Amino acid sequence: MRASIALFLLYGRLVLASRGDISTPYQECTSVCRRVHSCPSSFSHQRWTSGDCFWCKYDCMWNAVAVFSSQGLPIPQFHGKWPFYSTFWAQEPASAIFSLLNLLTVNEMRRRVQRLGEGNEERTEYSVMRRVWIGYTIVGIVTWVCSTWFHCTDHLWSERADYFTAFAFVLYANYAALLFTFPSLRRGWRSSGISTVCLLFYLRHVSNMSSHFDYGWNMALCIGCSVCTLLTYLVYLFRRWRRFGSLSSLRRSDRMLLLVLTWTVAAVSMELHDFVPFFFSVDAHALFHAATIPLPLFTAHFLELNHRESGFEYAKIV
Template sequence: MIMKWVAVLLISLCTVGIEASPGDRSIWYQECTQICINRYNCSRTFGTFDWVRGDCFWCRYECMWETTEHFESNFGKVPQFHGKWPFLAIPLPFGFIIQEPASVIFSLLNLFTVYKMLQRFKRMKDLPNRTMWLIYAHVGMFTWISSTLFHMFDCDITEKMDYFGAYTFVLSAFYVSLVFTSPQLQYSLIGRRLIKLMQLLFIGVFLKHFKDMATHFDYGYNMFCCITFSLCATALYAHHLYRRKINLGSLQEPDILLMRLIIWANLATGLELLDFVPVFWIFDSHSLFHLATIPIPIWWADFLDITYDLDSTVDRKSTILKIA
């Protein structure tokens, strides 16, 4: 049953971004946006920056809603446009627009909680692998800045920033899971060399992915990598908790926090499967996914803080080796 759910998740998420969008392919939308191109000298490709601000955006925005009305009256359904549902847009000064208000607000809140997590990491002077956690938090900052920009004005540049940011964050989380669940590697020469080898391997994987995506931006492949790395990290943490249960006889307070983290993160990802028409033309499944991830960085800081406090009463090295 679990494998069936995983298969459905992978197939569903890997098709996001590669499915045809009936709205932008319709004759109503194409004829309407052609008028925009002629009237305001807009670009003929929709991924350029001029389509996310000023007259070009608002003209296309009207085309989107007119096409939506045609679809609802003729087919009884709401179409997607360029891989997204229609959203109410909010005008900003200097001709800029917030295209997806809920996702922008929730991305900013994620940025805030990652920033708070970073500040707490900086105060944990004796945190094991502190540099790794600091880098992880900085990657998260970039990820949520990219997400905010993408949902504020969706064009080719911000879209690539969002996808690369998400990939880098997930890859970093996978590396963190490997190091965290194998603390014994830090206390032998062979283990430290293995960590160095893993770092080089992860850098190589990232550079190859960046090169492949720069050559051909494959949405499905990028999402497949993200989901695969997330599932691998989940498996590592689940095995870590299982070992803790066997070695200690019961799960301790840090283990309960870690379990909450992993379950919540996977349930949040599952929200992406819902894919419904936005409620009030503002809240869609993707924005709810961003809403659900807001507390996760704070929980990571809580988890590490509590783990540190538990270990501070005894010799840290022997405790870590015992737990592993």
């Protein structure tokens, strides 16, 4: 069966190239996939992500790439994504592997955060922030599981899970930054109010995106939340600078936080680029995932340093 499709692809490539039409090969080829393998009409259907439908569409994609290359034209995207060399277990192996590594590091952060505050249970700010950071790592674990799923098999439900959990992770990071920077928000109705507002905002976003999926708006919102998180931590560092008098006198935790923020900005900047994947394996999004791998470990080290320094300063005051 694949031999007959290959003959069709070769014939189509010769005919279409001879008449200068390069937009049709992929569409006509996938129409053959539908007839031969009874593939669904919508490419968002899960059947296109595995089995004969996937590999037939995969052959069509590379046939179209060959046509574009033979005409000296730029490599196209297919359904909003660059062509990748796929394996039997993942459509985008590099991004899937990097997502798994992020899952491991955020789980290590969870393990280290759970030890924070031990022996200081009487201090409310320790117990509150400990719960906040544990919640952050749990959301992160779910996010990277969904990201791995999406890069292994791209269909409607895996895409929604990836985008919605990613936004939850970004929004939760903003929430944690607010409570960390402004301790007065951790108590009473303020904490409950902020939590409720964030939850309602998230549910409203998911509802709107479910009825009309807008990639640009989702990206803009994620970047906006990330900028708010960055500015919140800069307020924290500014207050620390005012307290200690100079940048050189900042504590080790403050310098670690500067590293976390700088690394985060550099990683997110990769997401703003778009180019043909290196060797059809690693694109800007994969590099973004690779760059975020050490961030949970850096953040855990920052929290550990801050915890020790805060305990020391508290002991001095007492």
